[in-house]
Amino acid sequence: MTLAQGVRQQGLGGLILPGPEAAPYNPAYAAYPPAYAEAEGFRLPLGLLRMVLPLFPETNAPAYFYDRQTFKQRFDALSFYDQLTHLDSFLFNPARSPDEVVFSIGQNEVRITDGQGNPLNLDFSVGGGGQTISALTPPPLLRLPLETGVPGLGLELGLIYGSGGLGVEASEDLKQAVGAGDLSRCRSATPSPCALTGRTNFISGLGLNLAYATPLPELPDFAGKLYAGVRGEGFYGLGYLEAQATARPTFDQNGNPNGTDYEVRYFYSVPGNGQGFGVRADAGVVVDYQGFTLGLGVRNLVGFIRWSGTEVTVQNGSSSQTPAERQSGGFAPALFLNGAYRLPLEEGSLLVGADFSSLDSSFHLGAEYALGPYRLRAGAGLEGGFKFGLGGGVRLEGFSLDTALTVHQAPVVRGTVYGLALSLGF
Template sequence: MTSAMNRLVGVMVFILMCSFSWSQGVRSLGMAGLVLPGPEAAYLNPAYAAYPAGRYGSDQGFRLPVGLLGLLLRPESSPLPALSGLSNLTNENSPFDLLTFYDQLTHLNEFLINPASSRTFINPDTGYPEIQINVAANGIQVTDYQGNRILHDLGLGSQTSISSTKALTPAPLFRVPLALENNLYLDFGAYAGGFGLSLSPNASLRQALQGSQLQPNTEYAVITNASAQAGLSLGFGYASQLPDLPIPEVGLTKVYVGARGEAFYGLTYLEGNFSIGVQTDAQGQIDPNQPPVYRGTAFYTIPGNGNGFGARADLGVVMEAQGTTVGLGIRNALGFARWSGTELQWNGSSASPTSTPSERSSFGFVPAFYLNAATQVPLETGTLLVGGDLGYEGSLFGRIGGEYSLGPARFRAGLGFDNGFRFGLGAGFVAPGFSLDTALTTHRAPIVGHTVFGIALSLGFNF
């Protein structure tokens, strides 16, 4: 592996290690990830910085790293065998599964009940993974050892790059807000995310996998896309409540408005598109002695080899009437980003890329929208909170959920779609001095694609 490729892998590992540190609260997870109106949503809608805290409650307490139990107690995901040498990990009798380890490692705040496992591809008779690729006149088939077809599109994470989301940076790992006078505020933060890695066939190979015949003089390739970025951010915002607005048939409506500018300094960045394939001859045949065809580009930045900087403007408005709150946030109403670094290019039969200094930049209006709403309904016994959100940031996502409060007890549920179907179930207990929350969560398993269930816990103390 070339030094350039080593640096490229280093960037992805760094982002991967950082990107799972930021996570939603257990209360939110119990409602499928729903974000309710309140100051906690100010990153998505700057008007919420002026909205009263606690109107719809808030996530309280510290999320317990219960995922460590999975890493330590489950043989499939325990890194302890690594201490005994790599040979033990690669031994066919070793229970360690790298995909299970990855899934649990990136969800440290959840104990995964059925984490992703590459054992799906392992033939129990041999103990080795078996993926069969059959090339015939009527097309190509990729199956496991039992002949079951394997998903053609595989992926980890969600890609975020200048090419896809322009001047937007990923959600922060943490933010330190500082309130100023006259409804002004500052916030400092660090972000690492936008990690995405996907594997998919090109159009010709996809047709062949669906049963079409191999065509003459056609390239059949597998395409890999990747992205990641990390850096520091500085936000400066204004949020205020306007005079109540009378609206016919609605009544007096409270109105909150906000604007926020965010500047960032980028430390690491990666975006890439790489394919490897084969070319058929004039008769539609594949010569096994023909070298593979490599194509694609990769652009990366690491400290000492370029940097990034940029700024964007966010806008938001919130309205509250008759006990119902609705908010609309627009991030990147206007944005600029520029990264300098190194570009790698492949175009031919050589796996070694050419390397040149390069830049990536964007400027303009490429917004991310976020709409959410909530209301509280007093019941004969207890109170019911119902909320929903809908957003677009590269792809559409939406959730709906609720919480029933009865004395100190809380019961939650939610459904949604965010990089796959999600649902949540949760419960909480609030007592003088402390709170306890738990949630059953879901996410899409990396690579194999099934639904993974997890259990999250948080504990809070109030003095």
């Protein structure tokens, strides 16, 4: 899950258009001409400002080092996560962490809420759901191309920093208890088999990838063009965090819920306390036919990743830690499909596009209307819940401006989060 998106992309509802910018998802796009690309100015780091200014204590992580008291009282981990995964936009109302998880019995129903009585989402997943370690690293946050002198052969050094997503999942017993409105199955054992579990992970490192992309020879009786690409990536880890929190109901001697038992497990690896490395292979194809473009990328055709570090368990106020490892390898492909078409109009043109990722079952659909130097964009999609974008831009000689209003579902808790993104070019 990448932490940053362009302002144009956000105005299109998160849509990834065909072209060289989509090469991290499909290596064949490295050879594809930038038919749908537009120069974008400097992205104003509005989201980053929210994470470092004391004016916003709920997302200000650096306050831990200079104002520990405010950090303990005001910092909110879920707000921080929400803003961190939307770095290029300022979130007006980032998601707030639930104060606690409350299990309660009503008339013919079982309710699971936060401390204010707001219902919690029992089945939420975004960006892979934070489920497990994978050789499929996020697209680089920063990319440094290196010259090879060979046509079609690309060498790139990248700074990788991203999230494996966030997920909340109810155990099968809890799902059945909520569906039946009866907590009896939750009392069948100690600890209770009814559990609500949240997971997330973060990864950072340096990636070096070697890729080859080229147009394919023309096919008889086919009026379109084909492109193909392959890529291999080596990864050196700078840090990895994997966290899991579980909440279970507790009961009094009469079988009534009287509280919640919490358990937190996390694994971390940093230089000096473990190490990480990995390799993987990707492939992709692109078809250009009568104005339509369609691309299919297959990442992590085969891969391997390994982290060594420390696992910490916190339960009932006590903690323990042990050396541990995380490892994944083999055939675990993630498909990425996208396409676009530019429709000429009497006045201007209309660009429409869509994409789909099997990694998190996300889908986006967007459109951009261009009239001279002016742009109007809109898009929507499913990415851990409904997502919407509305934006516009202007392209003048020596000046460009893009803006986007974003809407997405708050992770874990129910609600809608609004954001604003801007870019300027001179």
